[in-house]
Amino acid sequence: MRNALILMVGLLWPCYTIAQTTQSSFLRIYTEEYAPWNFTREDEVTGLNTELIQQLLDKLSLRGRFEIVPWGRAQLFTQTQADSCFFSAVRSAEREKLYQWVGPLSREYVQLFSTDPAHPKFNQFADAAELLIGGQTADAYTDYGMEQGLKIERIAEIPVNLAMLQLKRIDLWLAGSVGGPYIAAQKGIRIYPVASSADVFELWMACNLQVPEAVIDNLNRTLQLSKQDGTLDAIMQRYQE
Structure with missing residues (x-):
């Protein structure tokens, strides 16, 4: 009986291995x-x-x-x-x-962006605490901004943030130092950083x-x-x- 059990395990083991490999290959x-x-x-x-x-x-x-x-x-x-x-x-x-x-x-760093090249710059995020910032739903960058004392409106989609920034429905947009300018440029929008995180993400x-x-x-x-x-x-x- 013991030998039969060992034989059965030996026969099943390759099948298990193949199934596991197949499952993890996608x-x-x-x-x-x-x-x-x-x-x-x-x-x-x-x-x-x-x-x-x-x-x-x-x-x-x-x-x-x-x-x-x-x-x-x-x-x-x-x-x-x-x-x-x-x-x-x-x-x-x-x-x-x-x-x-x-x-x-x-x-990348987290930054606050404006469409105004003459917008005042801030030494730290907390200095912009009186402004309305556009952030994102379920986003670690937005969580970080709120921890720094920012007043952030969470929005599900990044393009909506950019549109609201252009329409001045938000004062600044919070985004990554690489991703933010790249996305804006793809849409023909020029944005300017006014504050940057001390931490790199x-x-x-x-x-x-x-x-x-x-x-x-x-x-x-x-x-x-x-x-x-x-x-x-x-x-x-x-x-x-």
Whole structure:
């Protein structure tokens, strides 16, 4: 009986391994419209961080499906779908235990922007506490701004923030130091930073806790190699041209 049980386990083990590999070889990857890190171009999800993640998947023979959704929904899907991740996310203390992390993919500061080149500048965010700031729903940058004493109206979509800034329905817009100007320029809008965070924020890919740990480890290991072999530099160069 014992030998029969061992034989049965031996026969089933390869099947289990194949199933586990198949399950972990595909990832649903969510993000938002936040150029240049992640955005839609000609109905395809692209961007600096998107291309970097795709390179990691290719090197590991993993398949991924990228999808643009509202930022709050990206986080909800990743928490409730076992084979899912989202990016470009700040790795905050509140989020730390909710996900497994791959990164950092990139870095930027948080800034306050105006459409007026002559707008007074502030030494710190708290100096703008009397102004109405446009921020984003379920956003770590917005959380940071509120912790600094800013009065922020949370808005679901980034383009709406820009429109409200142009219409002067908000006084300033809170966004990343790289992403904010890039998005505005794509829409033909010139914005000017009037305050900057003292802290730099790293952007990561956050994955569901059920994604196999080996997949996360391999992604992180391959990411570090990509930073060393010039892959990341080559991608960044394309977005600076």
